[in-house]
Amino acid sequence: xxxxxxxTILIDVLSLGENGRHLDADSPLLGALPELDSMAVIGLxxxxxxxxxxxxxxxxxxxxxxxxxxxxxxxxxxxxxx
Amino acid sequence: MNxxxxxxxxxxxxxxxGARRFCLYHPPAGICRGAVLYVHPFAEEMNRSxxxxxxxxxxxxxxxxxxxxxxxxxxxDSGGDFGEARWDLWKQDLALGAHWLRQRVDGPFVLWGxxxxxxxxxxxxxxxxxxxxxxxxxxxxxxxxxxxxxxxxLRLAGVLLxxxxxxxHGGTQGLREALQAGQxxxxxxxxxxxxxxxxxxxxxLDTLAPACRVDWLETVSAPGQDAAPxxxxxxxxxxxxxxxxxxxxxxxxxxxxTSEITENVTWLDxxxxxxxxxxxxx
Numbered sequence: 001x002x003x004x005x006x007x008t009i010l011i012d013v014l015s016l017g018e019n020g021r022h023l024d025a026d027s028p029l030l031g032a033l034p035e036l037d038s039m040a041v042i043g044l045x046x047x048x049x050x051x052x053x054x055x056x057x058x059x060x061x062x063x064x065x066x067x068x069x070x071x072x073x074x075x076x077x078x079x080x081x082x
Numbered sequence: 083m084n085x086x087x088x089x090x091x092x093x094x095x096x097x098x099x100g101a102r103r104f105c106l107y108h109p110p111a112g113i114c115r116g117a118v119l120y121v122h123p124f125a126e127e128m129n130r131s132x133x134x135x136x137x138x139x140x141x142x143x144x145x146x147x148x149x150x151x152x153x154x155x156x157x158x159d160s161g162g163d164f165g166e167a168r169w170d171l172w173k174q175d176l177a178l179g180a181h182w183l184r185q186r187v188d189g190p191f192v193l194w195g196x197x198x199x200x201x202x203x204x205x206x207x208x209x210x211x212x213x214x215x216x217x218x219x220x221x222x223x224x225x226x227x228x229x230x231x232x233x234x235x236l237r238l239a240g241v242l243l244x245x246x247x248x249x250x251h252g253g254t255q256g257l258r259e260a261l262q263a264g265q266x267x268x269x270x271x272x273x274x275x276x277x278x279x280x281x282x283x284x285x286x287l288d289t290l291a292p293a294c295r296v297d298w299l300e301t302v303s304a305p306g307q308d309a310a311p312x313x314x315x316x317x318x319x320x321x322x323x324x325x326x327x328x329x330x331x332x333x334x335x336x337x338x339x340t341s342e343i344t345e346n347v348t349w350l351d352x353x354x355x356x357x358x359x360x361x362x363x364x
Contacts, residue, residue, distance in 0.1 A: 012303065012340060013335070013336065013339055042235045042236055045235065046232040046235075047339055049228065050224075051310050053310055058238070058242060058253035058255070059253075063244075
């Protein structure tokens with residue numbers, strides 16, 4: 001249920017525009033999207049924290065969280081449920 | 083919005099005890115409706131939002147507001163290093179800007195702040211010499227501590243994505259401890275003083291309820307969506323406390339954080355209309 005909102009935030013923050021519309025849950029992110037460098041990840045985390053009203057700890061941040069759009073949306077869902 | 087009717091902005095320096103603050107003044111076109119002082123956000127968010135701030139300043143000026151944009155100590159084109167910046171010195175800069183503006187522009191006095199600038203505006207308004215009649219808040223930071231964490235993470239960007247235990251690097255907690263021990267930190271090209279970090283740590287929007295009327299804009303990711311839960315809660319708490327606050331949502335990318343420069347006309351139009359409606363009521 002968080003997939004669409006997570007996708008919109010990803011598109012907005014990384015300024016992906018039309019290219020981002022084709023992303024789905026299986027789309028790989030880290031290593032696949034050139035826009036998603038380490039600084040962009042930090043910006044994305046901040047946007048997710050504020051949009052979903054969640055607090056993300058250092059320990060929550062790992063490459064596997066950002067592996068795909070689906071893994072990122074699952075992470076948001078888990079944080080919302082916590 | 084009719085930016086074409088706006089007069090060109092005047093660029094100049096205001097003198098603050100020998101130190102220079104860069105200012106842009108947008109004179110009002112036509113009948114003067116009031117004065118607006120812009121309070122910019124912090125670090126990279128300031129740079130990324132420069133375009134939207136300029137567009138809004140021009141739109142407000144075209145609608146009859148005299149708008150002053152002042153670069154605070156250590157920011158933008160003003161004197162001083164970021165490492166010298168302190169919360170109270172920034173409030174002094176705002177007082178300087180407000181004084182200059184009030185000498186030139188009559189009518190209601192409006193503070194307009196973005197992100198951390200919104201918190202600075204709220205804190206400043208509490209004991210401002212020139213009474214504030216209305217505030218325009220753009221996506222205010224709700225908790226200074228969270229904002230500080232987000233800033234500190236910039237220094238850890240490479241490390242946090244490496245697989246393994248993030249705590250072995252000390253993480254944001256380690257950086258906080260260094261600040262608390264009185265050490266300044268270099269973060270993304272900005273020297274963060276421990277004094278400024280300590281002030282940010284303690285800031286919270288819910289303790290800064292203003293006495294004046296407030297229009298608060300929040301971005302949403304789809305039309306008709308509710309504001310983010312944290313913002314909605316904070317605005318509701320203010321309403322319960324008797325603050326005359328209106329929360330407006332606009333489908334808009336978070337332009338202070340986007341990789342590329344973002345423009346959003348609806349956001350600008352909503353801000354102008356909200357302010358005009360407010361001031362018309364009184």
